[in-house]
Structure formats: structure tokens, C-alpha cells
Amino acid sequence: MRGRVKLLGAAAGTALSVPLALWAWSESEAREDADDSPGGPRQVPADLRGRDPEATPAARRVYALLAGLENDARRGRPSRTVIGQHVELHNERYNAEYGDYRGTKQPGYYYRKARDITGRLPGFVELDLGPGYDRPGWAVGEARSYSRAWPSCRKRWGYAEDAVDLAMGVWAGLPRPADGSYNPSGIRTDCASNGAEVVLPHNGGGPAGLVGFSFHQPYPGSPVKGFAQTLQRNSPAAKDPGWFARVVTEGSSEHRALLHDLGYLADHLGYLADQGVPVLLRPYHEMNTAPGRGFWWAGQDPAAFRKLWRLTYDFLVGRRGLHNLIFVWAPNSWDGSYGRQPRAWFPGGDYVDVVGVDDYSGGPGQPFGGRPWTEVWYRGLEEYRRPRVVAESFHVPLGAAQPDTLTRTPWVLWTVWGQALSYDNVSAPRWKNTGADVKRTYGSPQVITAGAFARSNDLT
Template sequence: MGIWAWPGDSAPGPRLVPTELRDRDPEATPAARRVYATLAGLENDARRGRPSRTLIGQHVELQNERYNAEYGDYRGTKQPGYYYRKARDITGKLPAFLELDLGPGYGQPGWAVGEARSYNRAWPSCRRAWGYVEDAVDLAAGVWAGLPRADDGSYRPSGTHRECATGTEVSLPDNGGRPAGLVGFSFHQPYPGSPVKGFPQTRHRDSPAAKDPGWFGRVVTEGTPEHLALLHDLAFLADHLGYLAGRGVPVLLRPYHEMNTAPGHGFWWAGQDPAAFHRLWQLTYDYLVHRRGLHNLVFVWSPNSWNGPYGRDPRPYYPGGRYVDVVGVDDYSDTPAEPFGGGAWTEVWYRGLEEYRRPRIVAESFHVPLNAHQPRTLSRTPWVLWTVWGQALTYDNVSEPRGKNTAADVKRTYGSPKVTIGGHAAERTPWAEITTQDVT
């Protein structure tokens, strides 16, 4: 497959993106509207050629931080939010955006939680290796409103709580006790009906789709056992997002990412018939927004980088503007030292996403945007948001031998005037305004 580019537009002036979330969800919460308006404003500034900034983000895998001693830049289990804090350890500054993951779990049977709370009592509690779920919810609330948050009732003013299943003392990071940034969730969902919830069950080759070509169609067909299993999974997601909605926390939700991966590879939802994928996205949207009343969500669609052999043309998989607020790319096809497509690093993806008229983000990358190889990335491609994947901030992933972030790279990025960072005390972080200001 060749590289596809943004088609020409004969209309004069830039093609600006919508700025009002109520165009998609008339009942969108004021906080969600503010977050989306902020992202859309940055995108439109870039499209007009005005000075713009990129929100620097960090993804964390709490199940790995909590329970996987082999994960990250040293051997041993870590406190939740280890890689949220790591940027501050290196630079003295926090990321402006934190993405967490409610799935896939850590290889345990069925969905469960660590501690029974008002929003998760429908699920088995005090289960080993499930306490990270409450940590994810607490950390999301705390990034939006400030940590520690004693009034949550979920952990002590010190920022600690004791895990039910093991008695382990768990400590959440302190970010100053005031609004510190935006939050999002991905959902590496094990295949519907999976008896074990873990990363292997997210993969196509370990799901029924690998042997049964009709299975995915049954997942998106109402009334089938496979569809009921899907709704069971979505109920787990909705219960936790619903707690955040009740506390006024808007969430950038990024489901079913990398859907354009070549058939037979990637996740169980990837490489499927595009019409069936649209159905999966739309019924997930309808369940969360209409059935569960979650109007705190900003929906993010992020295909894999479409380099040809692994990531295919994503356009057939776009669910449409009625269901998507932000578009992005999971970019593992190129590196700062070896850009793909012959142009500037990430430029082929940046231009390719322009036609959707939505804020554009790098949803996943091993690399920070500004580094020794590419110190001017954000001048050529002023992405609205750029999220570094988990341990890649400091760790040379064994599957990615082509380089890693150095401390100098991280400092260059977090110190750049083209980047917006997190934390209440920083110069370029108007989080209190985004959290509380009125939207007309």
C-alpha cells in the first residue's frame, strides 16, 4: 500500500475543527466541553498558522507497575503512578495529560476489584492483583482535582491506603493538591467471554476470532451470547467511568485502538470487516452515552500508523464524526533517527489525519517529541497532545531496539515553550481555569 495524503481542499482558508462538544453530545458536561474546547482551540491555532502548544502526556500501566517486577527501569514492583512521577523525577515537572488503562487485568479469572466501593460492588472484591483498578480511578480523580484528596474517602490524607487482598501499603503520588492536568483511559479489553482477564486474551491469535470467522459478527449482533459477554465487559468499564462522571471528571476515552492492524495480527477487534467494526464502536458509544448516561467522555479514535505491511489504511475504520471527537495515531513505525515516509518525523501521520477535521494527537509513542535527532518536531507537526507509552519514558523496550529517550531528551521536551506541562504551579498550565471556568 502506498502512503495516502490529505486530499486538497478548494475552500479558502484553513479547514477548522468544531469547537463545541455539544455538536456530538447535546448533554456533554461543562467540564468535558471545556476540555474538548481546549483541544480544538489548539488544533485551530495550528491550522491557522498561529503559535500553538502541545500537551505532553504519559501513559501508565498500573497493573504492570503494581504487580510485574520485570516492568520498567528497575526490577521490582512499583507504587501506582510510578511513570507519572518519573517525568517529575527527571525534570521537576509533571505531564499535562495522564492516560490509564482499566483493562486488561493481570491474568486473573473474571473481572474483579480490589476493594468494594459504591461504584464497583457489582464485581467480586478483595481479589489479588485487582487493586490497581481503584488506584487508576483515584489517580485519575487526583490528576484532575489534585492529590492527595482526603475527601474522596478512598485513601488517607497522606495519599496511602492498604490493599485488601495483600495488606500492602499503597501510596499514590502527590501533585500539589490542586488541579494538575487532563486524564484519559484506554481499555485493552480481553475478548468478550474470556474466562481470564490478561493481555494475552486481548490478542487476535488468542481469541475465538483466530479460528471462527463468524465470531466477531456475533459479538456485534444483539441477543447472542457473545454480545451479552461484550455488554458485561462494558458494564465494568462504565461503572468506573461513572464514578468519575459523578465527581465531575472528564475523560478522554480511547477504545478499540489500532483497529487497522493487518488481519490476523494485533487485537481481537483489529483487521475486521470495517462495517462490523463500525457497529462495535457505535454500540459501545450507545451503551456508554445513552444507556449509562456518561456525558463526561471525549471519544478518541487512534489507528495504528499506516506504514503498509502491519498498519493498513485506516479510513475505512473511521466511525464518523457523530461518534468521534479526537483523532490520533499509535506511532511505532518510525523513530526520530529513521522517520517514515521521507518527510519530517511523524509528518505523514499528521497530514494524513488532517482530513477528519478533529484535533490531532499522537496517542502512543515510545519517544518524546523533542530529542537530539528531532529537536524541531513540533514546529513542523504541532500535535495537540503527545503521549509517551509507559515504561518507554526511561526504559529501552526489548522489542524496540532503535533507541530510547535519554534524560536530556525528556528535559528538552518538558522545558520547551512549545509544550504544555502539568502541575498547578507551572507557568503553562491553566488547569484550575479548565476545571472551573464557565462555558457559554
């Protein structure tokens, strides 16, 4: 490895140094290594500017890292996997029954939980700006520079600021210097929760990992924002077969409602863009479920879904100028019953940077189809020529039942879903991760944790 690489950091114009061992893929090397080898698997494009010529330097570096890991795997070289953790902030903040602890939880509980178990933090954290927590309309807790367009100090909406604050803290470290709107200490008083103190987990004050966002968006026009309103059976699509087509038709009231929702998403992501934070954005996941099941955007006519994705892309990138985004397309595991083969819903390479799977079919103890765990999805995603990720799983990849998962299927990123990291679900024991499973994963040399991002940058 040669020299160092600097990434744009939290404040515009500020550079954050990170280990070249992780950011080894310069753009010239990435383009060279993306060339196809005769007789081998086709390499993935490794320069984000092929999709977005205005992509930020930080977003390009993050994507080059993922593409480099993917191309290593495709060439049969040793590769590594960034271990990720999804954080359901709305449940952590407001659902006392959520997870392995009964009571009020501070935001980032399951981000910190990985360190409680293993001494290490995840290398990637995915947050969610939806679905809300059963309250009317989009809102925020305390208005910030990026959220003044939305009603503030609203009950059960403070998690929206927590999501942005935690994203800043994962990318740049907590605590850290102030940059204006951001709360640098990670400690704030929530005006909407009777003055309760909210504390984000400190992580060393330096670069601590990669950041992603999902958007469990309630159906456009829903008066209440909550998980129930994300489901197809509770949306107008359940009774009106023409509703979804109107959502993607410019000029309709349903389309205007969609753009209103996307404005909420863009305002929050825009602040992160202004601060130089790249975001892996995973919208409209699990779109390939059977009709009548899953989310309001799922099981729809594939052409209409592709239109939804593309107009969302055009709104965020074209209209709002968000060039810090890396777009992740993640169907549900296509087991032939709940999930169907997803190819028809793929929006196209001009709109997607990373492909993945939400893996809920089978498990490490009983893999789907009797084949090695996750191999069906890994091989099935190869044709898209994009870095491959497990976008959601109840399990860590290296449990006792499948200790060679990442050898057989070297996913570049693997994200454990929320409470599943340590929640003992007695009604579904196949979901359980033991402490030993989590330690085995976080301690493996095949896995990249936050420590790799936080180390000295003097590696050569």
C-alpha cells in the first residue's frame, strides 16, 4: 500500500485522515481493477462518477472501498466484510418493550451494544428517518438548521435529530467540535419529552465508521406516520388498484404527497451533504414481495416501481443536488413464496450503486434450499455487477452454525437488524445470536469494525 488517503470530513472543507489499509483503492487503481479478466467473473465499476459525475470525494472513496472489496472477491483474492448494525431509533427511544432491556433506552443503544459484547463498534451503522412513531404528520423534536420547515418540539419526533446527530458522530466521531447546528457533545435536552436528557454513545472522537439511511416511508398522504402506515394492507393500494400509478404520475395529488415526504428526507440528508458526510441510502427495500404483502411500494407493477425509484433519484440528486449519496437496492430474499425473483424491479445501473438482500429466508441452522447459508442470494446478485451486501439479517455472519459464511460468500457489507443482535426471541429461537456468535464475528480478521476506521493513519 502506498501513502495516505484523506477523505472530506464532517465540516465542509475539512479533511479526515483514515487508514490507507481500508481506503487503498485510488480512483486510477479502481478503474484499472474494474476491467474484466478473461474467463473470470465480471468486475464491478469502481468509480462513482460513472453514475454521478458530481459525486463528492468522500462518497467516491466510500464507494471505491466497497467496489474494491467486491472486485477482490471476484478475482479470488482475500477480501473482507464491513460489519454493520441497523439502529431503530424510534423504537429505542419510545418503545419500552423493545429489545433485550425493558425500559427507556438512549439512542444508539444497539450501536453501543456491539461494543458492550465485544469491545468493538460496528464499521457501519444504518439509521431510519421513517416511519415515525404513530404521530400526525412529519415533524421534528427541536428544529435545527436543516429541519425548520417542519413542526418542532413534537412528541415522539426527537429521534429524527438523534438520527442525524448519530450519523455525524459515526462518520466523524463523538464528541467533536461544533459545526453550527449539530450538537457536538452528543448530549441534549429533549423539549418534547419533558426535558429528558438524551445521550448519544461516545466513540472516541474520531472517524468511527460508515453511515447509511433507510426510509420506512408511510404511504404518501398518510395523516399518521408510523410503521402500520408503511404496510400495503393499510395503504390505499389495498382497495384501489390505480392508486400506486397515481403516486408516480406527475401532477396528481398522490404524487405531490410523495414529493412532500421526499422533501422531509432530503432536508435531513442535505445537512449531512453540507457537512461532507457520505450516506448509503437504501429506499424502497423488499419491493419483490408477493402482491398484498409487505410495504406499500412492494408487489407493485415492476415498471411503476422502477419509475418510483427513478423519480426519487431525480428528486434527491437532480432537484436537491445531493451528491453524497450511494444508492442501495435491496430486495427481499426470493424464496418463491414471500419474495419473488427481483430482476424485474431493478431500476438500472444508472440509478443503483450497490445491490443487496434482506435475508429472512432460512437461517444459519437451516439454510434455504439446503445450500450453504446466503449462497443463493450471493450468487443471484452477481449478474448486477455491483458490490453485494446483506442489507438486513437477524444474524451475525460467523455464528457457530456457519463459521465459514464469509469464506464462501464474501459480502462486502453485512448489517444486523436492530434488536436481533442480542434479543432472545423464545418464540423464534432460530433468530438468536449468542454472545459467542457476536464475539466470533467482531473478532474475525475477515471483518472490518469501527476500530479499523479509528486507528492511526500512519499505515503504509
